[in-house]
Amino acid sequence: MKNSLREILGSEHPVIQGAMGFVSNPELVAAVSGAGGFGQLATIFLEDIEELRRQVRRVKALTSRPFGANLFAKQPLSIDFARVLAEEGVRTVTFSGGSPKKIAPLLNDLGINFIAVTATVRGAVSASESGAAAVVAEGSESGGVQGYRGSSTLVLVPQVADAVDIPVVAAGGISDGRSYRAALALGASGVQVGTRFIATKECIAHPTFKEAIVKADDTSTEVVDLGSFCLRALVTKTVELISKSELDPSALFVPEKIRKGWIGGELEAGLFASGQVAGAIKSIKTVREVIMELIGEP
Known part of the structure; x- marks a missing residue:
């Protein structure tokens, strides 16, 4: 190597x-x-x-x-x-x-x-x-x-x-x-x-975004088809409407809507990207705490 x-x-x-x-x-x-x-x-x-x-x-x-x-x-x-x-x-x-x-x-x-x-x-x-x-x-x-x-x-x-x-x-x-x-x-x-x-x-993510991750379980994300690619996001009312073909998702993956959601905390403003691992995250920690937990050091 x-x-x-x-x-x-x-x-x-x-x-x-x-x-x-x-x-x-x-x-x-x-x-x-x-x-x-x-x-x-x-x-x-x-x-x-x-x-x-x-x-x-x-x-x-x-x-x-x-x-x-x-x-x-x-x-x-x-x-x-x-x-x-x-x-x-x-x-x-x-x-x-x-x-x-x-x-x-x-x-x-x-x-x-x-x-x-x-x-x-x-x-x-x-x-x-x-x-x-x-x-x-x-x-x-x-x-x-x-x-x-x-x-x-x-x-x-x-x-x-x-x-x-x-x-x-x-x-x-x-x-x-x-x-x-x-x-x-x-x-x-x-x-x-x-x-x-x-x-x-x-x-810098809004507390609403962070808390949505902490409250998530193993079924709290879904893959959304955006046309030229897909996006895994937290399940919200918006995502549920997309899954029912009642809302065009391409109009949501635009910078101003993403910013309103991720930074502004407007949960239904857009798509909140998140991995399935959200279900395993139970608290908001410091970055150092996360890294030390990853590598196995106290």
Whole structure:
């Protein structure tokens, strides 16, 4: 195997904070990196390259530890964002939402390591051939954007680990020490965690969003078909209307509605991305507490 995951990330622990739209705020990112993990900014909803620059500089003002950002394939400014990240000294990013083949040469020229997020073995192999430093094998129980077909983390991770000679990161269903150790047993070198970090004190998500996660059970999420992709979200009245074909979901996955919900707390304003692991989250903790629980340290 090539470089280890911790060498690629530059972090003390192989724990990546998933990039989560409006709620991957600089304070959360800095807290994750400061606690030994690898925090990530999200670019999916950004409309201004200077806003990304401001967020990067805010994180750097809060921590000297390495952190990264996620580049999303369908985000039209991804190339510009990559240049800004390179200018600001960010050396590792994740890439999701599509094949990294087109952007890989640019990232290599900029000196940026990229970790490809994929839900299939084929995608992992393709990413490795494109020069990915590592791959995130994201199971179908994960929250947020996903494809139409997907395997669970338990099924996907071992197959990806057998298929590529680069570090594999498990994502989907990770929230505590048990799931962390299970991921390592499956062949992963580390984990990517999203939903568990929303329910932390440092996350900017509205208390209503956090409490909805804490109150969730194993049946509290549903995959919503948005046309070109799917999204796993908390079950709300809005999601129930979508499932009955009484509401067009594509009108809900827009930045202003997402912000109203995730940041403003308007539970029926849009779609609240969340993994199935929400049912295992019973309290709002600090980022450090979450990371220490993951890696099994008091």
